[in-house]
Amino acid sequence: MTPLIFVTGGVVSSLGKGIAAASLAAILEARGLRVTMMKLDPYINVDPGTMSPFQHGEVYVTDDGAETDLDLGHYERYVRTRLGRKNSITTGRIYENVIRKERRGDYLGGTVQVIPHITDEIKRGIFDATDGFDVGLVEIGGTVGDIESLPFLEAIRQIRTERGPDKALFMHLTLVPFIAAAGELKTKPTQHSVKELRSIGIQPDILICRSEQPLPDSERRKIALFTSVSERAVISAVDLDNIYKMPARFQEQGLDDLIVERLKLDAGPADMAEWDAVVDAAEHPVDEVTIGIIGKYVDHQDAYKSVAEALKHGGLRQRTRINLKWLESSDVEQRGADVALEGVDGILVPGGFGDRGFEGKVAGARHARESGIPYFGICYGMQAAVVDYARAVAGLEGANSTENDKATPHPVIGLITEWRTASGEVERRNEDSDLGGTMRLGLQEQRLKPGTLARELYGKDVVGERHRHRYEFNNRYRTQLEDAGLVISAKSMDDLLVEMIELPRDVHPWFLACQAHPEFLSTPRDGHPLFVGFIRAAREYKANAGQAGGLLKEVQA
Template identity: 55%
Template sequence: MTKFVFVTGGVVSSIGKGIVAASLGRLLKSRNYSVSILKLDPYINVDPGTMSPFQHGEVFVTQDGAETDLDLGHYERFTDTSMSRLNSVTTGSIYQAVINKERRGDYNGGTVQVIPHITNEIKERILGVADYTQADVLITEIGGTVGDIESLPFLEAIRQFRKQVGRENVLYMHVTLIPWIASAGEMKTKPTQHSVKELRSIGIQPDILICRCDRSLPQGIKEKLSSFCDVPVECVIPAIDAKSIYEVPLILEQEGLAFQALSLLNMKQRQADISEWRNLVKKLYSPKHRVEIAIVGKYVSLSDAYLSVVESLRHAAIATHSEIHIRWVNSEDLEVEPAQIHLKGVDAVVVPGGFGIRGVDGKVAAIKYAREQKIPFLGLCLGMQCAVIEWARNIVGLKDAHSAEFEPLTTNPVINLLPEQQDVVDLGGTMRLGIYPCRLNANSLAARLYQQKEINERHRHRYEFNNAYRNLFLDSGYVISGTSPDGRLVEMVELPEHPFFIASQFHPEFISRPNAPHPLFKGLMEAAIICSQTSSVPQTPVQVS
């Protein structure tokens, strides 16, 4: 039977529940237990697909096409396990399901209430993930903090859950802040005491406390928390701030988190093998090269909007023994100032995805600069579309070339709407979403990077390369290096005479892993290292291993 771990948070939001849940998943996998992780989000949106990146950060896309919270990206990267739409549940999706059942008459005319109907739906979702994955342990993170009104149905549901599946099969883990008060020169436990008191008032007694702190947690503080929160002192686990999120599993392993969790769940204590994870952290902290990479986007004021892109660059940096410095460049600035002002001296340029016309011409300007100056370039989704627009305008000679998404009346829509999107009205969950196959040109940079003939990548877009212009691009020297298996959809483009210039319609950042960097990001990093080591930017194509 699946065992269940519920992760709640107190005192403040953004305390790191997702990283803690992912880290526990990593530690359990290192003991050869199968793990899945579920996110229960309290917002009423059905999913984050239509939410602004400025508010919510990136939208992470699963293999089966679900638009989910960015924490699912952490879950996948830490556990090296693909999640599905079942692993992301919002208040909106719960209420939508319950209302649909009521409309169908499933409740036989009964009054529909938060308890039991909403809480039962939540419990069914949890059990559904356990049944589908058959995981040894299902870790469930509850978004927000204890005391939030919108989180109450989720907390009530997990309170009931222990009675439903058996006390020995459920573990409650509470992540809380232990602040250091500089003026007093001491740590304070009172916020945690109040947080646990709030949790206990609704019937949940935490079994383990994860104490976020910026310094070592004294034994006296552990004993005080143990006494006031009714948690064994060995289950008061410090989680000291780390230089990298990838160090967190090692810190929690040293503090005995996995050992205590397995003990409380009456599971066998297996020998852990975290050598691979130790090695990648060691490589992260002992770089041999330093590169500066510009990310040119429209949401750069919130780095979480490009979280998977940043983490994919880090994965590539680990694999190439590199330290990366990211230069955040607002694409709107490139619309009013020369690209050279913002991009001079960088070793590579990444243009990620996005929606809407704001900042698009700045992205086009950045791509033109990278192409002309022979700076390694990687375009992702909208980044590929902007690369197509740039080539059409500046090489093919179609000065008004644009995407029909931004200029519906353009006479040269080199990027156009997918045929199946023509009559779509709803924006949420209606794009080309999830994993699709891509066939690679055998003589391309893409094929050399992937070392495969066919790949599978995740998508999130409505518009595509307009095939009416395909021959025009091919005749002018552009290479279409990846297409859908039937050859209809253009998935990848590149420039063979450039040191490293490649762009994809899909989002490779969603499947990169710290122990298995994505080939496109690894190739970019290798090209950037060469760029950083030469006095002048290389003028011939880089041979990428």
Template identity: 55%
Template sequence: MARYIFITGGVVSSLGKGLASAALGALLQARGFSVRLRKLDPYLNVDPGTMSPFEHGEVFVTDDGAETDLDLGHYERFTGVPARMTDSVSSGRIYSNVLEKERRGDYLGKTIQVVPHVTNEIKDFLAIGEDEVDFMLCEIGGTVGDIEGLPFFEAIRQFSHDQPRGQCIFMHLTLLPYLAASGELKTKPTQHSVKELQSIGIAPDILVCRSEHPIPEKEREKIALFCNVRKEAVVAAYDLKSIYEAPLAYHREGLDQAVLDAFQISPAPRPDLSIWQDVADRIHNTDGAVSIAIVGKYTQLEDAYKSIKEALTHGGMANRVKVNVEWVDAEVFDLEDPAQHLEGFHAILVPGGFGERGTEGKIKAAQFARERKIPYMGICLGMQLAVIEAARNVAGIKTAGSEEFDHEADVRRFEPVIYHLKEWVQGNEKVKRKVTDDKGGTMRLGAYDAILKEGSRVAEIYGSTSIEERHRHRYEVDTKYREKLEECGLDFSGMSPDGRLPEIVEWADHPWFIGVQFHPELKSKPFAPHPLFSDFVRAAVETSRLV
């Protein structure tokens, strides 16, 4: 049976619970334990799939097709454990499940209440796969005291009492603000946060305190005394230059040892931190730098492209270079020449997205990269727009467009090079979709196989002609335009196993121009960079040497 670690937060949001959870998972792995990480979010959306990137950042997709919180990306990047549909749940999903059971009559006519019905649903979720790993790390979104989070806090309180003694511990993240006027760290917000947690029946075993300044011994003792934890269990969390320093930083502060002590695991296995030492070395000891432009429509919030930015960092590690990412708003190109904004970059990446806004600017970015021989990576919509650019400017299909933007227009006004995906094969079943279907969870989601063309650039990069990657999209490139586009030099170098769905396109006569329908960034890790991003950054390095 797994030991449970519940991670909560207080004082303010965005303290880094997800990063702390991921780093702790990596440290426990370094000591030889198996782990799984989970996220429980209090919002009422069933999942983040239909939430605006400006609201919630990126949507992370699992192999089994779940649309989840971006923290699951942190979990995977730090532990290498593929997340599953059962590793993410929201209040919306919990309440939806409870109401479905009530409608079916599963509760035999009883009055449905938060306690016990909602809390029992949460506890059932927590227990999934409890015999598979040594440690289950469960992060509760939001902060203690939030109204919407109360059912989750009550559920984990009950869950800890249902388990054998010593099977569950609580780790609480707080903030130690620094007052410059008096030159001191203030512990009172942490004390109040712990008091709030204790008022609902949860006593933290470990406190992780975010601070911009070193925590004096006197303040550690004060926190331990008034929060009723051991002094050794007061762990400092300082700001870092790179998130990938977190495992080593938390180890130096004794977080993993504090966790093992709380579980009374003795003697503690010695950690092997060689992987993270190598990662740190690649971050701090580089042989140069490259500049890469991300031309997107959600550039005001970097978390909207979190996994892409991290995958580029991983590609930099693989090549021992620093990757300087600059965000370029695609809408700027609607009125201005892209050259003045893209000159000087060593590579251009156009990510995924939804809706028509900014698409013409992304098409111009693809054209600029193609004509100037600048390395280009198009992901999902970025691939589709590169195909539209090729159709318009190379193949002579001047009215090439996408049903995503033009499905309400007269079809005679444009050529739908990109069409709404109506059916595909998932496992042994055929999936069908209509344009009018609900938006949530109706895309082609999760891991699918692709077959790569022998001798193609992508086959060389992957070192294989058979791959599996994660998808999240509703529209596809129409293969009826394939022959005409390939005659112009745009090679369809990756296809679905049945040959019906284009997965990868590349310009054979270009130094590096690849568009992929899937999301390779979701599988990249600092200790195992995705091959596409590694080679993309390598191409950027080659370009930088020519400038």
């Protein structure tokens, strides 16, 4: 039986359960343990794939094509275990599984109830995701007291009862607010949160106390006394300017030693050298650059969480501080790219859906192409670059994606079914199609073209990247766009799909775009070749400010 650590939260949401759990996992991994993580989300959606980025934030994609909560992104950035569909479970998926079994007759006509059928399904999912590891961390979404979380909490209570305290441990994250008017930290919210947890049969073993200031010993003792948690197990999680400092902060307080003792884990001393190097690189930069991100949801930056982190990772690899300039694509469209993008050293256009603000993304790609600013397009950012090139360089007036203009005379981007037909006639998509059923999802391999920037950055011929999109580069325009100078630098292994495009380096110093989402494979310890290369190009552009643009205008003239 894999020892399990259940992570719950109280008082308010967004306290950082995912970061806390991932930081603990990072220390345990540094002690030589094989660690896995999973998230139990209480919402009834089967997965977050069709949820609004304004409400939910980023949809994170795993190798096997699962669309998951953004916390799985945190997990994979902190531990080297590659996660998948089984590591993300929602209430919707649990009920879907149980109802499917009931319709199939698996319950032999019995009355299907929350206990035991729903809780048994939850436990089955937990055991399946954590089997074969030295330790598993399981985060329960939401806060204690939420009605929708009760089945998950009841399931983990049962696991503790069945397995015992040396195989299941409860870690509870709470808020210890600082009241400025009183000049005091207040422990009552934590006390009441633990009381609520106890009311459903769960006594926490460890408390992680989130606060603006370090927890004084007097307050630690008070919390321990009122919650029946040992003083040693009351851990301070003070606000930090760098989330990658958290593993070291937890280790300094002996959190990993406590876990190893309680669960009787066979672990060596922690080797934190890699994490120390990450923090040192962030603390002692030798350069800084400003990257303009043209998105559709920039008021909700969690929608681009992995992109922002991957840019920072690219900077860490070369001790460069990354200043992010968030730009609403509709605003770029209205104000003009020249004005909106003034002062940036690189332009990144991330993924997205729908026609709102698309022309702002196209304008950003055009501005980068014409001014010599390094450009990195991801998913929709690649499609925007293709549309711009088709219109402005290849002379395909009115070129567009059929996602935004079904009547475009030059559908350079479209659904595969719109351009890959036996008769050669364009098929229009079914407007009633299931939004979650038409995506290209998960890790897929692609072959890189020799002599290209992409091949140079990756240093190999075949790479795998994760995808999440519906629309593709229209193969009917491959030859025409290549004849106009566009370089197709990567294609799918069957040669059917265009995966990456770029401009020749004698025309533009660094202009590259990919259909996949490389941000999902970036980590603070390793970075990602494309992001590292992009940040390096931004540094070079900044160092030679103005020269690249002048040279480019000469070439174009």
